[in-house]
Amino acid sequence: MISKVLVANRGEIAVRVMRACRELGINTVAVYSEADKDAFHARYADEAYLLGPAPATLSYLNMDKIIEIAKACKAEAIHPGYGFLSENAAFARACEQAKIIFIGPPARVLEVTGNKIAAREEAVKAGVPVVPGTGECPADFCQLQDDLGEIGYPMIVKPAGGGGGIGMVIARSDSDLQRALTLSPQMAKKSFGIASVYIEKYIEHPRHIEFQILADSQGNVIHLGERECSIQRFHSKVIEESPSPALNPELRAEMGGAAVRLARAIKYVGAGTVEFIFSEGRYYFLEVNARIQVEHPVTEMVTGVDLVKEQINVAAGLSLSLRQEDVKTRGWAIECRINAEDPIRNFMPSPGTITGYRSPGGIGIRVDSGIYTGYTIPDCYHPMISKLVAWGKDRNDAIMRMRRALYEYVILGVSTNLVLHKAIMENPRFVSGDLDTDFITREVGLLADMQRIKERDKAITERLSTIFVRPK
Structure with a gap:
């Protein structure tokens, strides 16, 4: 069994991985850049080591340094999270050569999935529809x-x-x-x-639907249903949900079967997604994301399966803890990605110091974040600072719960896209499930809605913010 894991990432995903490790009784090692010296993930871990200067090329992408630290602290495994080195075949191979377990697919798989032409060819061979x-x-x-x-x-x-x-x-x-x-x-x-x-x-205004897969080294492959990821901005996801309002049980089984078939064909190991575009009742292979996804919590909320624990156990050589027939879904989950940016000012990034922070709570609410009051958001990384997830017994229940959670979420000192999420959760097209990847750009009224909601909620924000003001 693995007794120590180095998490080669930062922010909320680093904390998420470390939480799974702690529940498994595994010690954790954080690495951090100079810009992240006060980051929560560096404080949460059992050990923490400086990687280098703020630029990712000198820190979170420095393969040699990360492996050097893993060897020095005697970590048996490295979890790359998402982004950075998570789908880097050279890094996976370097870990293999250093006799360090890479918690992700083997290098040979990453070479296929990392080349979209090669992945497309494999999909054709596996009988998966392609554009x-x-x-x-x-x-x-x-x-x-x-x-x-x-x-x-x-x-x-x-x-x-x-x-x-x-x-x-x-x-x-x-x-x-x-x-x-x-x-x-x-x-x-x-x-x-x-x-x-x-x-x-080029298919105009499609949906983006992905299937979560899990596979072990014994050849077992399953899927855990789909996620609707159509609410995007410049091809970057903003809101995800599970299940998709577009699929019926027959289509879900067919697409899930195609995802499993492709994963089995490329001898996939670990957690990942097979992604499709969906239009007019037809689906087409898009790509394979060979890592844990940002939006994995919505699948966890509806299935009850801890995907990161499954990743770790599979990397340790264990079989999957469940079979396809064991996968059951319950209710509906929606995730909002919270970014430090101002959507009213053309999504201008908003790095800076958080002067007040209070996350929402209550039944069916999950917040994955790596921030706190007094934390300074760097200007050199992606602006996502947290993920807010709401679960409900059905889609309408999940939307209403998300509205309530957004009402409660207070982040002071920087601009965030909370107002965008509020506007979308109140948008009639979104509420009806009429979604596509151009939703944000095509909904010309969103800007006016955000300005209206910002003014409407000004008094609420001020009232909730008073908890951060100390009397003189």
Whole structure:
């Protein structure tokens, strides 16, 4: 069994992993940058070590330093969380060579899932529907003409590596496509070090639905249902929920079966997701995320399965603790990602010191965060500072509970996107379940709604904020 885990990450996911370790009786090791010297995850762990300066390239992406610390403190395993090195095949291989357990898929799997062209080819082999498209394409537009006739405009040029929407360029004409074939490889090379791109048919206003999978080294693979992740901004998820209001039991079983089939075909091990786009009753493979997801809590809330504990136990060589027939879901869960940014001012980042903090509570509420009163949010990392999750007996119950929790959530000293979440939870389209990945950009009234809600809740915020004001 594993007795000590180094968590190679920061913020709420580092704390989340450490909580699972503590419940398993496993000692934890934190690593932190100079910008995170006062971060909660560094204080929560049993041991903490400085990685280096604030830039991620000099700290959380420094593979050699992380492995050096793991060896020095005698940690048997490293959990990478999400982002940073979580899907880096070279890091997984370096851990294997150092005889340190990497709590994630093996390097050979990460090499496949990290290349979207290779993953797409594996999906085709496994009989999973894919969007019409190409393999790796040349920069010369003329060489593509024969292949593109069957696809038709609009198209999207995508980098083979990376994620987060970086380097994706939509083309609606020949001139657009020629431009995209120049721009997308440049952006991909700069961001991911790989210039390879491919082309797919661009499906307008789809839903984004992903299936949570778990697999062990004995060949057992299951799924734990789906998550609706369609509320996005610039391809970055904002709100997730489970289950999806778009799926019926038959379609859920079919898509879940496709996800398991693909995971089994690539000999997947660990926790991850198989992601689909969904439009007009049809689904198409999008990608495999070979790690724990930001939105994993909604699956945990409806299934009662601790996904991080399963990750750790599988990495230790144990079999999954449940079979497909053991997976039962109950109720509905919604997650709001809380970012330090001002959505009214075009989502301008808002780093700074938190002068007051009170998280919501009550039945069915979960808050994953790494912040506290007096904590200074750095300006060099992603602005997400916490995740608010609400569970209800059905979707309407979960929405009403989330509204109540948002009412209670107080974060002073920095701007946050709490007002955006309040506006969405009150939006008739969202309440009805009419969702797509362009929801935020297409709902032109959201800005006015946020301004109205901010003014409406001004007195409430001031009243709740008085608990932070000390009398003279």
